[in-house]
Amino acid sequence: MTPEEFRKAGHELIDWIADYREQVPDLPVRAQVKPNEVRDALPKTAPDSPESFETVLSDLQNIVVPGVTQVQHPMHYGWFPSNASLSSVLGDIASSGLGTLGISWESCPALTEVEQVVCDWLRQLTGLSEAWHGSIHDTASTACVTAMILAREKASGLSKNHGGLPASSAPLIIYSTRQAHSSIAKAVQLAGFGNDNLRYIDEDPYTRAMKPEALAAAITEDRSAGNIPAGIVCSVGATGTTAMDPIDAIADIANAEDIWLHVDAAMAGSAMLLPECRHLWHGVEKADSVAWNPHKWMGTILDTALMYVRDVDHLERVMSTNPSYLRSTADGEVVQYRDWGIPLGRRFRALKLWFHLRLDGPDAIRERMRRDLENAQWFKQQIESMEGWEVLAPVDLQTVCIRHTPMDDDGQLLSGDALDKYTLSWVDIINSSGEAFMSPSVLDGRWMVRVSIGVEGTERSHLEKLIELLKHNTQ
């Protein structure tokens, strides 16, 4: 395709995107397609000859869009917000247009250096000190795998350079809680620790925060048993209820015991743009690594996860390679981001953050998130004032965990499996309708519903509409 053909198709595509984004509020929130419906609508083999752009665009509209769950819809309250601000989309488009290759500083100096700049901008915007050095990963899951490998290599004296984990004299132990995101257990398994060596530390029964004294006791017990405590993963805004582990107290233990502390702030990191929220990760300066996702609430389009570490020397010792075909005269003077993570090649993701922060400005982003925090408090109060409804966890951020408990036919409060069935039933009715979407989730062995507020377009009026839906679809 020539630049002139691209120009023509590109203009059509921009108009299509703008029209699409305008239509999003009128589309069903959850995709209404059945399993394999999209797949069955597409040819089983690639075309032999080129097709027209109009044909492809038409399939995008008629086959793909019905298969998209509209996470940019103002009535989307599922999982966590996954905002794709149009200013960051422009940065993503610029990145695509440039067609750069990020495998070394030399292969695209600007890719490396704009990434350094925007990671440092966000370091400052979230109140982290100059001790932290950041880079962009695809997801917080990948950042967590990286952190677990860093912890493993610290505790094992760089075993990767020698006999690896099979040569370990004792099991290496990771500590977290059951509230931690599923990617934590996965990272522990992928990094080779083994699931038996992941300790779930007791939580406070209401806040779901890790109990530091229980952590200290577990570490002592492991040391007595001859095990090697290697890493701690704290959650700031855990997925279920946005639980906040007490970083400060945990970091004191980690530092005293010389154990790697990773802070998974995938969701709550965005909140740290607000000075009034920073108490939620008080003590973070004493951690070893921190990851969070601008591609969630802050709204830089996925995939944009940030990982900060303090000890860059350790990071590079663990992650670096230096093959002859990637060497250049600039080595030693510049950062080689390939030595900061798993993949060698990287896209020019920094442009997404650069465009987003420059075109929207931090103040507008903060204002939007403050709106969401207020909406969450308002919504919490509404739920608490409604007969039969309860809010099940603290609302420190923008996610409200709710449950409705009706009377059964005998005038008794519904409970047990019957309550689970009822909960899953009403949320499924709403989700299936396409009018709103929420995520059911299990808390203390019982289903509840997470209402995660924070889509760019979600205003108070949308929450009022959600309240009506809740009332209308429950007994």
Next chain:
Amino acid sequence: MTPEEFRKAGHELIDWIADYREQVPDLPVRAQVKPNEVRDALPKTAPDSPESFETVLSDLQNIVVPGVTQVQHPMHYGWFPSNASLSSVLGDIASSGLGTLGISWESCPALTEVEQVVCDWLRQLTGLSEAWHGSIHDTASTACVTAMILAREKASGLSKNHGGLPASSAPLIIYSTRQAHSSIAKAVQLAGFGNDNLRYIDEDPYTRAMKPEALAAAITEDRSAGNIPAGIVCSVGATGTTAMDPIDAIADIANAEDIWLHVDAAMAGSAMLLPECRHLWHGVEKADSVAWNPHKWMGTILDTALMYVRDVDHLERVMSTNPSYLRSTADGEVVQYRDWGIPLGRRFRALKLWFHLRLDGPDAIRERMRRDLENAQWFKQQIESMEGWEVLAPVDLQTVCIRHTPMDDDGQLLSGDALDKYTLSWVDIINSSGEAFMSPSVLDGRWMVRVSIGVEGTERSHLEKLIELLKHNTQ
């Protein structure tokens, strides 16, 4: 940013990209900036208030572009081709515009199902049987880490679910060659095997292909020593000289010994669209995993790496998680790609491949690659006919490894460190000029120069120009 503001800025950006792509052949190939020049040109802190799109676009042109090494330039012969076809750029833009979230089938059914479709199209286009099931990773490096974990968990009886690698009764061994990409050693280290447990098997001195009999002997020796052979990594188009390991013979050994065989065809995978090249990975059907990068020669914009496996059950046993907040009624009927790799969240990358294959068509892609293969043979012949020049390795694909050996002042052929210094000097003169770019690389302990042909815009005339540059800048 509203859709209308996006529409206006988007049109400007499309024009900017089309203009930029037209200008690429007139830009220096290697970025001419000094270390930190881009960074120093940017503000140290994020802006307080929003900036205009014109300001950002102007900075993109004046600060970023000079910091870009132009891998789309027809005189770029460095590393491997990293084509970013404009048809795939359109698919990438569509993906950005949609702003989807890929964490489960339910979060975007179309994202999952279009990925299934295009992975299957490319399976057919590369001649793989229906036994293979593919997904998109960011890079072949990440695919290799995944493959090493799959090998580890097969050999250790799913140790991840129990005591992990520290509980291993013996070292787990991986076999490869010194020609393998640096990401292989890195993957072995990241997966916890330890570098001591990576065996570099002897190669043929000219083709650099792994010797199957040496592999068999190494496995026997390891078994005698009580070690556990766990995985073999074969290269099809290794980075230095595009060496081709003999898959068929190696696969027979792997199958007989029940060892996981991963085929790293990062570069040569594209060539498998050409039936006449498929003999280069003869035997691939007997491997366990294969990875290759459409974002290289084939030209779907980075990041687009494909990984195929045969045993999906094993893949999912190793990589899956199933937290309550990601469950849906469709589970069991659909693929959950989060259980096929490391990250939970994924972009709608399949659109890049979908647009590329539909708008350009496989035939045009094949025609372009055949042009490159012919150009490589022509270039090889030219070099061989030039006084003092030699071609150092077979030219099975599109990369030609060359060296010039002049006489010294005493009429002797230059050798040793003096030859290295000379080689690095002339290639640096050309690379620094911005007129062409090649990658110096070490082969058998001596520097040589890789001329990797295959940029979309590279025609015979560009290679003629390169020949002139080589003659002009050597003694």
